[in-house]
Amino acid sequence: MTVTETRAILVGPETPDARTGPSAQRRRARRLSIVRSISMLTIAIVAAIPLYYVVISAFKTDGDMRQSPLGLPNPITFDNIGAALAQGDIWMAFGNSTMITVGSIAVQLLVGSMAAYAMIIGSGRLTLLIGIVLAIAFAIPLQATLVPQYRLLAGVGLTDSILGVIVLYSSGAVFCYFLIVGYMRTLPVELIEAPRIDGAGPWRIYWTIILPLCRPILITVIVFQVMSIWNDFLIPKVYLSSPANETIILQVYNAVGQFTTNWPLFMATTVIALIPIFLFFVFAQKWIVGGLMAGSVKG
Amino acid sequence: MTRSAFSPTVRRPGRLNRSNQIAATWFLMPILAIFTILLLIPLGQSALWSFTELNLYTGEMTFVGVDNYVTVFTDPALLTGVWFTLGFAILNTVIVTVLAIPLAVVLNNAFFGRDFSRALLFFLGVPSLAILGLVWRYIFSPLDSGVINSVLNSVGLQSLPWLADADLARIAVVFVGIWAAVGWHITLYLAYLQAIPADLYEQATVDGASPRQQFFNVTLPQLIPAITVSTFLLITAGLRVYDLPFTLTGGGPGYATNTITQSIIERGVGQSDFGVGSALAVLFAIATLIVIVGQMRLSNSVARRYS
Known part of the structure; x- marks a missing residue:
């Protein structure tokens, strides 16, 4: 050339x-x-x-x-493939991963979008202060709070528990809030003002009018959070120790220790573990690309 | 209906506004509760514990000053982890950026197989890094049965002790990190490239700019926002790296590919050495903050120079 x-x-x-x-x-x-x-x-x-x-x-x-x-x-x-599927725990691991992903994202979206809505209807010093607080929260890396968080959850008996992991992931609501509030600000104020004057309460306006209008950004947030939570290794590795609670990623990791002599079985387990994320990728590709742009432009 | 049609959109102080404020406070409760319990209090505890030592038998905490910080800077395992993390973050950011921009520019042209190449490169970054690390562990296996070594053998070269040698293991981790990240960042740059107005190029062509001049005077300045976002994501992800080295090398050989995050987990959670774990966590938070502020300043000054 x-x-x-x-x-x-x-x-x-x-x-x-x-x-x-x-x-x-x-x-x-x-x-x-x-x-x-x-x-x-x-x-x-x-x-x-x-x-x-x-x-x-x-x-x-x-x-x-x-x-x-x-x-x-x-x-x-x-x-x-047959041997990998015959292990009963692979299905349990899929179930655990699904429960953790769905549960965490539901909490994150609800909490994040509620906060975003509050920032739209509220005004003045309160929202300014909260905005600064949440920006700081966004910058705190997980590593900085890991040790006290672990002791906190251990203290209330939420280690080695799927619920505990969902509680931990709920701090991702801050990330969701940032993406959602940028989108909500682009909605016309009349959408909130008009029904309110007609007597609708704040919860009803949020749930029946604003949230459905935010669907595009909610889909973007869901797509990104599905990939980050489903694929996460750190929190499951630290918090989930018993085989019954393993996520699929943790299961593949633990499989290596067990099958040091059986790499084909490891590869088969990996292929099975990758199928859902592959299907998800095929289905969600256009939202991922759109979201990279939308998320970045708004900061 | 008439009332709402005539109602001013400007917010007036009054009963409605006050009720909105009250509602806003309620809607903020969940996120504030999560923030306080899961972030604020633990962050304060990290800062506090970093100056103490916990006696595991009596549960007593004693103030030890900066002892834990001294440990971080003198313990070879921890120190290696700090250096490797910084090196990984920098190399990963620089090399991925240098590769992703030209590849994205090429992929922005029309040619046979473009969509296929885009999708394939992008998909490499979709699976969990932990799983990719495990797969590469077998590919890089120092044994003759490792994929790379058997390829080397088949062309008559000697096997290399890939993950058993400190430097080769570091190279392997950085290489796999780049391999997994480049597709994502190509996609990000593509999204921005498609938003560059075509008339900028038409104008440049009319003015007689060579393709090279067009790249440096049109494409690159237009990509500054994309570079800001991409390098920010790369450097923060690089500092937080844990799953890739952990699954690929386990932090070894020795401590060659140990990371800050792995140290925090091992000391703070595994060995219940809360003091040292917390000192690492505080240093990590400060390092992240410095990088974020520095990166923001840098990209602001670059943006000013080009606009």
Whole structure:
């Protein structure tokens, strides 16, 4: 690849040149697009080799996996997938992950959107003060409060408990609040004022008018929080110790210790564990991309 | 209806406004309760405990001054963790940014296989980092059966002791971190690239700007907000890193890839050494704050220079 070509791939089509006719330009543009295709597809496919490796290894025998790590399965075996599914706890782990994710997000959304609504209807010193307090809360890293939080939950018997983990994740409401309040501010004030003058109470206005109108931002928040809570490792690792409470991520982690000699089984467990997040990704991709933009533009 | 149609949108002081204030206070109760119990009090406790030592048998707390902080800066395991975390955060931020911007610019053009490449690169960052770390642990296995070593062997090269060697293990963690993050940040930059008005490029072309000049004088300045957001996310995530090194190397060999977060968990929760755990937590919070403020200042001054 020449220097000009490399540069052209980076910055887009060349500027029209007086010496070259339109057909020469078209040829050049076409060549560029072919170079882009080849280079980007190569990069993407090479980067995806580890995922390919996980999937093929799940269908291999132990010997095959060691002998030709990157070759296609020969012979193809479904024993690993079968063995992984036969472990009763994988379903329990899926159930735990689902309970934790759904429960935490429900609490976060409710608490975060209520606070955002309060900041819209309230005014003056109160909201200013709370706004500053929540901005500080947003900047506190989890690590800074981890040790006292652990002792607090241990003190009330909420360690090794799914409820305890949901309580911990409820502090994510601060993040939800920030995304939601930015969106709520764009709604016209009349939406709150008009029904209020007609006699509707604040709770009714919030629940039946404002919240449904916030659906786009609520979906964005849900998508981001599903990925961060479902995938989280730190809090489950610290707080959940008994096998009955394990999340799916923790289960995969613990599987490595058990199966040091059985890597194909580990790969099969990984494949099964990744299926829900893969489906979620396919379904939610457009909201993720939209949310990256919306969330960032508003700060 | 007529009343609401004529009602001014400007907020008037009065009965309605007061009732709104009362309602607002009620709606803020849950988040304030969560903030106080889960964040404010624990943060204060972290600060307080960092100057004390707890006797586990008597439950007595004694004031020990800055002893715990001295421990943090003299204990080799903790110190290695602090340095590795800082190094990881910086390298991850710089390399991901340098890779993601050009890749996003290329992916912003039309070509065969574009959507496929975008989706594939993006998906790499979707699975849990903990799971990715475990997969890479097998790929980087120092044994001959490790994927990378068997590829090296097949082309006639010697196996390398990947995760068993301190420097190679550090390189491996940084590499996997970049691999997992770059797709996300490409997507973020793409979102901003698509918002750059096309007439800026048309104007530049009319003015005779070369593609290189267009990149540096149009694309890059227009991407400043994106760079601000992306580097902020990268550096804060880098400082908080825990699951990737923990699952890939377990913090080893020795303490080579130990992280601040892993130290806080091991000391503060695992060994009930609340004093040292809290001292680490306080230093961590301060470091995060410095980085956030510094990054905000830097991007403000860059933005001013370009506008």
